[in-house]
Amino acid sequence: MQHVAQEINLAETAFLVRRADGFDLRWFTPALEVDLCGHATLASAHVLWEEGHLPAPQPARFHTRSGVLTASRDGEMIWLDFPATPSHPADVPSELRSGIGAPMLYVGRTPFDYLVELESESHLRSLAPELGALARLGTRGVIVTAHSTDPAYDFVSRFFAPGSGIAEDPVTGSAHCALGRFWAARLGKKELVGYQASARGGAVRVRLEGDRAHLGGHAVTVLRGELLH
DSSP states (O other), rough: OOOHHHOOSSSEEEEEEEEEEEEEEEEEEESSSSOOHHHHHHHHHHHHHTTTTOOOOOOOEEEEEEEEEEEEEEEEEEEEEEOOOEEEEEEOOOOHHHHOOOOOEEEEEEEEEEEESSSHHHHHHHHOOHHEEEEEEEEEEEEEEEOOOTTTTTTOOOOOOEGEEEEEESSSSOOEEEEEEEHHHHHHEEEEEEEEEESSSSEEEEEETTTTEEEEEEEOOOOOOOOOO
C-alpha cells in the first residue's frame, strides 16, 4: 500500500477492504501511513455508493486507526462523523517560529498537528513557510488559520505537512476536526463553514455535537484506472 501511494503521489491514497460490518480503511501519504484523513474518507464513501458497492441510502461504516467512522448522504452532501480533536495551548518551538515567519496570535497542539492562528487572512494567504523547518517539528503537520474576511465563511486555513511527504495539502478535512472546535469557542457557533485557501482551495462545513465533528462536503469522480504492477 505504501508503494502504491508513493506511485500515485497524491496527498493521501485510501485503501478499502470489505468486512462483515463495513470496510477496513487505511490512508497513506507518499511517505507514511496516517491516523485520520477526511477527504480520502469522503472519496471512499462516494465511490462505494457510485459503483454500487453500497446502496445509496445506507451509511458507509469504516474501521480505521481512529476508530469507527461513518459517512452518510444528505442530498448531494456527504457528512462524515469524525472525532473532534481540540487543540491545547503549546510552547512555540524554534522550528515553528522560523518555519512560519509571521506573527502568531495562538499556538496549540492537537493529537496530530500544531495549530497556529495568524493576525489576518491576508497574512495567511501570503504565507510562504520554510518547509524544511516545519518538517523537523515531529508532528503530522501544521494547521494555519485566521478569521475570514468573506462573510460566506467563518474562518480560513492552510495545511502544511512536509514531514509527512506533503508540502501543502489542497483541502484537509481532518484539520477541521480541530479548526471547528477552535473557531466555535471564539465565535460562539456550533455550525461553521471554513475555506482552505490553497492554490486549489475548497470549503468544508463543520457541525459540532459533543465530542464529534461532523464534516460536510461534496465529491465527484474525475478518473478511473487500472493498476497493472
